Amino acid sequence: MDRLKTMETFVSIVKTGNLSETARQLSVSRAIVSRHLQQLEEHLGARLFNRTTRQISLTDIGGRYYAFCNKILSEIEDEEVAVSRQQTQPKGSLRLLASPSFGNMRLGPIVADFLAAYPTIQVSMDLTSYEVADLDKKTFDLAVHLSDTAPDTPLTGRKVGEVGWLLCAAPAYLQKHGVPETPEDLADHSCLLMHRTDRKAVWTFTRADQSVSVKVAGPLVTNSVMGMRAAVQKGLGISILPMYALNEALADGSVIKLLPNYRAPGRSVYALYRFNRYVPNKVRVFIDFLAERLAS
Numbered sequence: 001m002d003r004l005k006t007m008e009t010f011v012s013i014v015k016t017g018n019l020s021e022t023a024r025q026l027s028v029s030r031a032i033v034s035r036h037l038q039q040l041e042e043h044l045g046a047r048l049f050n051r052t053t054r055q056i057s058l059t060d061i062g063g064r065y066y067a068f069c070n071k072i073l074s075e076i077e078d079e080e081v082a083v084s085r086q087q088t089q090p091k092g093s094l095r096l097l098a099s100p101s102f103g104n105m106r107l108g109p110i111v112a113d114f115l116a117a118y119p120t121i122q123v124s125m126d127l128t129s130y131e132v133a134d135l136d137k138k139t140f141d142l143a144v145h146l147s148d149t150a151p152d153t154p155l156t157g158r159k160v161g162e163v164g165w166l167l168c169a170a171p172a173y174l175q176k177h178g179v180p181e182t183p184e185d186l187a188d189h190s191c192l193l194m195h196r197t198d199r200k201a202v203w204t205f206t207r208a209d210q211s212v213s214v215k216v217a218g219p220l221v222t223n224s225v226m227g228m229r230a231a232v233q234k235g236l237g238i239s240i241l242p243m244y245a246l247n248e249a250l251a252d253g254s255v256i257k258l259l260p261n262y263r264a265p266g267r268s269v270y271a272l273y274r275f276n277r278y279v280p281n282k283v284r285v286f287i288d289f290l291a292e293r294l295a296s
Contacts (some may be wrong), residue, residue, distance in 0.1 A: 001040075001043060002188075003037045003043075004076075005045075005171070006036045006037075006038065006039055006040040007040070007069045007072065007073060008073065009022065009026065009028075009033055009036040009037065009040075010036070010037065010040055010048065010065075010066070010069060011066065011069050011073060012025060012026060012069060013033070013037065013049075013056070013159075014058060014062075014066050015166045017055065017056065018056075019033050019034060019037075019056075023140065024060075028280060037049075039233070040293060044065070046059075046061050046062075046072065047059055047061075047062070048062035048065060049062055049210050049285050050066060051214040056229040058186065063130075063163045065294055075134065089120055089252070089281075090118060090120065090121055090280075090284075090285045091120035091121060091281075091282065092120075092121060092122070092280075092282050093121075093122045093123075093124060093282075094121055094122070094123050094141050094142065094282045094283065094286060095123075095124045095126070095127070095139065095140045095141045095142070096111070096123060096125045096126065096140065096141070096142055096144065096286075097125075097130070097135075097138060097140040097142070097143040097144070098125065098126075098127055098144040098145075099125050099127065099128075099129060099141070099145075099146065100127045100128065100129065100224075100226075101131075101224065101225030101226055101242075101245060102144065102146055102163075102225075102242075102244065102247055103125060103127035103144075103224075104127065104226075105226075105244045105245055105289075106163075106240070106244040107125070107144055108125075108243050108287070110290060110293045110294075111125060112158045113190050113289075113293070114286060114289050115231060117289070118282075118285060121282050121285075121286075129223060130143075131154065132145065132147075132151045132153050132272075133152075133153070135155060135272065136153075136155070141273060141280070141282070141283055142271055142272070142273050142283055142286060142287070143155070143271075143272040144269065144270075144271060144272075144290070145157075145269070145270045145271075145272050146163060146242075146263055146267040146268070146269055146270075147267060147268060148266075148268070149272060150268075150270070151270055151272065153171065153272065154271055154275070155274055155275070156272070156274065156275045157270045157271065157272045157275060158270065158271045158287060158291075159268050159269070159270055159272075160269050160270065160271050160287060160290050160291040161268070161291060161294025161295060162244065162266050162268055162269065162294070163242050163244060163266055163267045163268075163269060164242070164243045164266045165240050165242050165264045165266055165267065166240065166241060166242075166243060166246055166257050166258075166264060167203075167205075167238065167239075167240050167257070167259050167262075167264055168232060168237040168238070168239065168240075168241060168246060168249075168250075168255045168256060168257055168258060169230055169232060169235075169237070169239075169255065169256060169258060170233050170234070170235045170254060170255055170256070171253065171254075171256060172235035173190075173236070173237060173238070174231075174233040174256065176235070177189060177190070179258065180238070180258060180259065181259075182212075182259070183203070183205045183212045183213075183214045183259065183262060184212070184214055184280055186203065186214050186216050186238065187214055187216065188216060189216075189218075189237065190218045190219060190236065190237030190238065190246060191203070191216035191217060191218040191233055191239065192219070192220045192221075192222075192228055192232065192237045192238065193216070193218060193220070193221045193222075193239075193241040193251050194223065194225070194228060194239070194240070195219075195221045195222065196224065199217060201216055201217060202214065202215055202216070203216050203240065203264070204265060205229070205259065205262035205263060205264055206262065206263050206265075207261055207262050207263070212262075218236075218237045218238075219236065220236060220237070223294070225242060225245050226245070228241060229241055229246070229249065229255075231247050232255055233249060233255060238258065240264050242267070249277035269290075269294060271287045271291075
């Protein structure tokens with residue numbers, strides 16, 4: 001008896017509820033389907049179906065064995081796909097979606113290195129502002145999304161990294177208005193807000209296991225990280241910006257990190273893609289590559 005073949009036949013009978021339909025789907029005769037079922041029941045020493053002239057239905061032990069067969073056949077299929085993937089070079093066009101600031105300042109160099117490592121993949125990167133709720137209307141293979149909480153979306157998501165954010169200001173602003181020593185001092189300063197993350201105009205900081213929140217206000221609210229960085233460098237006020245946008249500015253002294261003993265909330269980086277039991281090779285290898293680079 002071919003154990004695997006009889007299990008596949010049994011599962012098909014359960015799904016179709018009909019021996020003739022099973023025979024059609026498996027491209028064999030009804031007699032062969034019936035013989036497989038008989039061999040399986042004889043091997044197990046148990047009746048798997050209750051039979052009448054019009055229909056068949058699972059016995060209790062048949063239901064238990066069906067769950068077992070489903071599990072085994074699914075694991076076999078998954079393992080075969082995994083082995084096949086290891087032998088298949090990822091290739092094709094990969095359509096990426098990301099925000100302009102993260103895409104330009106952080107994701108762009110990663111994509112360049114990825115293309116050098118995987119020359120059989122072509123990347124099309126669309127940098128645009130978007131709402132998570134609208135992602136199902138867009139055409140892409142993978143969206144790289146920053147959020148302080150897990151995105152509320154039917155898309156499949158994997159957290160691939162973290163982005164730190166810093167409270168900062170230009171030396172000229174600090175010389176004119178003074179350096180804040182505590183989060184509470186920010187209430188008396190010109191604070192520039194990112195409207196995606198600062199909708200309530202409340203900044204929260206942590207120190208050890210304690211957090212403190214302060215209501216802030218200022219002359220600028222924007223969704224542009226690059227625009228906000230320029231405003232900070234011009235001395236317009238204090239803001240919280242992602243580290244990837246501040247490395248050069250911190251190095252050349254055009255902005256200064258404030259409240260070094262306090263930590264501003266960071267953002268998690270998520271790779272979002274439409275649900276598919278088998279993730280395409282080109283998507284899987286890019287997610288792994290992105291996670292490795294963000295970790296470093």
